[in-house]
Amino acid sequence: MGILFAILSGTFIALQGIFNAKLGDAVGAWMSVTIVHFVGLLLALAIYFFKRDADMTAFKRVPWYYSLGGLFGVFVVFGELTAIQQLGVTWAICVLLVAQLVGAFIIDLNGWFGVKRKPMNAGQVMGLVLMVVGIGIYTFS
Numbered sequence: 001m002g003i004l005f006a007i008l009s010g011t012f013i014a015l016q017g018i019f020n021a022k023l024g025d026a027v028g029a030w031m032s033v034t035i036v037h038f039v040g041l042l043l044a045l046a047i048y049f050f051k052r053d054a055d056m057t058a059f060k061r062v063p064w065y066y067s068l069g070g071l072f073g074v075f076v077v078f079g080e081l082t083a084i085q086q087l088g089v090t091w092a093i094c095v096l097l098v099a100q101l102v103g104a105f106i107i108d109l110n111g112w113f114g115v116k117r118k119p120m121n122a123g124q125v126m127g128l129v130l131m132v133v134g135i136g137i138y139t140f141s
Contacts, residue, residue: 013080014093020081021089033077037070094135102128 083092111117
C-alpha cells in the first residue's frame with residue numbers, strides 16, 4: 001500500500017507544480033502560495049471534521065519544531081513553482097527529486113530528527129550518481 005501512496009503522491013507533486021506555476025503566472029508567486037495553502041487548509045479541516053484522529057496530548061510530547069512542516073511547505077511550493085516557471089516541468093522535477101533524495105540520504109546517514117541511522121553503502125552512492133548522470137543525459141539530449 002505504501003508504494004501506491006508514493007506513486008500517487010509523486011503524480012500529485014507533478015500536477016501540483018504545474019497548477020501552482022500557472023496560478024503563479026496569473027496572480028504572482030506569493031499569492032499563489034497563499035491560495036494553495038488556504039485551499040489545502042480548507043480541505044484538511046473538512047477531512048479532519050469527519051476523521052477526527054487528533055491526540056492533542058501527544059502533541060505536547062513531541063518537540064515543538066516538528067510542527068514546522070507547514071513552514072517548509074510554503075517554501076517548497078514557492079520553490080517548485082518558481083523552478084517549473086524557469087526550467088520547465090520535467091527538468092525542475094528531476095532536480096527536485098534528486099535534491100529530495102540526497103537530503104533524505106544525508107538525514108538517514110546521520111540519524112537526524114529522530115530517524116533511525118542507516119549506514120551508507122556503495123549501491124546507494126551509485127544510485128545517486130546515476131540519477132545525477134540521468135538528469136545530465138536528459139538535459140543535454
